[in-house]
Each structure stands twice: as C-alpha cells, then as structure tokens.
Amino acid sequence: MNERAILVLGGTGTVGRRLVARLRDAGAPVRAASRHGDVRFDWSAPPTWEPALAGADRLFLMAPDGIAVEPAFVELAVESGVRRVVLLSSRGIEAMGDERLLAAEATVRGSGADWTILRADWFDQNFDEGFFQRAVMAGELALPLGDLRQAFVDAGDIAAAAAAVLTSEGHGGRRYDVTGPRPLSFAAAVEIIARVAGRPVRYLGTVDDYLAQQQAIGVPPEAAEGAAAAFTALAETGDAEPSDDVRRLTGRLPLSFETYAAGAAAAGAWSD
Numbered sequence: 001m002n003e004r005a006i007l008v009l010g011g012t013g014t015v016g017r018r019l020v021a022r023l024r025d026a027g028a029p030v031r032a033a034s035r036h037g038d039v040r041f042d043w044s045a046p047p048t049w050e051p052a053l054a055g056a057d058r059l060f061l062m063a064p065d066g067i068a069v070e071p072a073f074v075e076l077a078v079e080s081g082v083r084r085v086v087l088l089s090s091r092g093i094e095a096m097g098d099e100r101l102l103a104a105e106a107t108v109r110g111s112g113a114d115w116t117i118l119r120a121d122w123f124d125q126n127f128d129e130g131f132f133q134r135a136v137m138a139g140e141l142a143l144p145l146g147d148l149r150q151a152f153v154d155a156g157d158i159a160a161a162a163a164a165v166l167t168s169e170g171h172g173g174r175r176y177d178v179t180g181p182r183p184l185s186f187a188a189a190v191e192i193i194a195r196v197a198g199r200p201v202r203y204l205g206t207v208d209d210y211l212a213q214q215q216a217i218g219v220p221p222e223a224a225e226g227a228a229a230a231f232t233a234l235a236e237t238g239d240a241e242p243s244d245d246v247r248r249l250t251g252r253l254p255l256s257f258e259t260y261a262a263g264a265a266a267a268g269a270w271s272d
Helices: 016-025 046-053 071-079 099-109 133-138 155-167 186-197 207-216 221-235 245-250 257-266
Strands: 005-009 030-034 056-061 084-090 114-120 140-142 174-178 202-204
Touching (some): 005 016, 056 071, 056 155, 084 099, 084 155, 114 155, 133 140, 140 207, 174 245, 186 202, 186 257, 202 207, 207 221
Parallel strands (some): 005 030, 005 056, 056 084, 084 114, 114 174, 140 202
16 A cells, blocks of 8 residues: 555444545545445454554544443554544533543543544434434424524534544644534424424423433433433533634535535435
C-alpha cells in the first residue's frame, strides 16, 4: 500500500457510510469497517481489530450506543501506526452522566495520537433511521424533555466535518460542537415531520408519558427510569446553543431541519 488509509469504524452506519462516501468522492484512501462490511470489525471480537487497522494512519472512532470504546483497541491503533484519531461523541454528556462517552473522550486524549473530538447534537436521522422512527410511524413520540430546544444536526454535516478534520491539518487537541443552524423543540420537530410526511404525529413531553411509552415497547422499568433521569438532567441545562463549527470546518452552513425532513419525506422515509 503506497498511501496509508483512513479507517472508518461504523462504516455502514448513519454517519459512517456518509463519511466513507464523502472521502471516496474526494479520492481519499478509505477503509469502511463494520461487523458485516468489506473490512470486518467487531468490538466484541478483538481478533478483528488488528486486521482492520492494517495500513491505516487515521481513524474515525465511534462505537454504537451502549458499547464502550475499548482503551485496548485505541492503544493497539496507535501501536499499529494510527497518528490521528477523530472521535464521534455527543453534546450534553456531562449533564446526562454518560460515562461511556466521557471515558471514550478521556481515552483518546491520553492515547498519544493527534486527537480531535466531535461532539454532535441530536441527529436529524434519529427520526427516520434511528430510535425515534418507530414512534414517529406509530404517531406518538414521548421524551421527558418538555419544551427544551436542541440544535438537531444532519448526519451529512457530521460526516462533512469529520472528513475535514481527517484530511486537513490544525485540528489536533481540539473539540468541536457539531450542530444544526438553530435550536428547535421536539414538538416543533415532530410538527415539521407531520406536515411534510402527511401523517399525524404528536409529541408528549412528560416523564410519565415517556415511561408509559417505554413500558409499551417492552423496555425494562429500571432502564427506562434511568434514561428518564438522564433526560431530565439534560432538560435542566436549558436550551442548546448552536455553534459555528460546521461552517468553519466545511465552508458551508449546516442543513436546516426543515430541509432534512422534506428530503426524507420525499424519499419515502415515513410512508406506510
């Protein structure tokens, strides 16, 4: 291999596949790793780690929700020649007590690599590809966040920001907040989706509503109550402030939620 590659973990996922496509379009050498991709990678199978890292000097690091970023893997990556690590993290993790992502951030900071952390706000795609999709299709989304406004961000903008950091200099030791252009309540987001999708969807914003919905879909009570407490702590921090980091990294403004929703509806995301 004449040129060392960019290894993208979660290369078939919401952000990863967009990042891989963007890097390939730009002519960058990229390897898309996942449990079922061309480059096999599985957090629960350490024998897959070293082959995935072979030939890579840059790493887009993420782990699915509920799975820890293993320090042993990051150590192996650096030993294998990875000199730049870009971690996908999340905003609000201190308030929500997200020990998984707090530990991941500490791991990359102490890795010895040239690190950058991308803290993303709620993904737009949660509503059509992720864990809100089923609730939207059922016509009722419950979250114990009241009228809290968040700076929803499109996965394409996260991918564009990651591509910029992976392929240009000057980002080492920095944390970027990757957000959409304006804060929006969940009620407003659901209203936009209902309008463009042509289907009734409502938002319920209390703890009781949330716990009832979680019970209805079979979530264990302890898990639902723990999540409700974390969401309540986030709500107490107040409305999110959008950052200018997407524009500074990519040279363009982030996509609005309205534009995302219109595109997703046109593609049939919420069609029966």
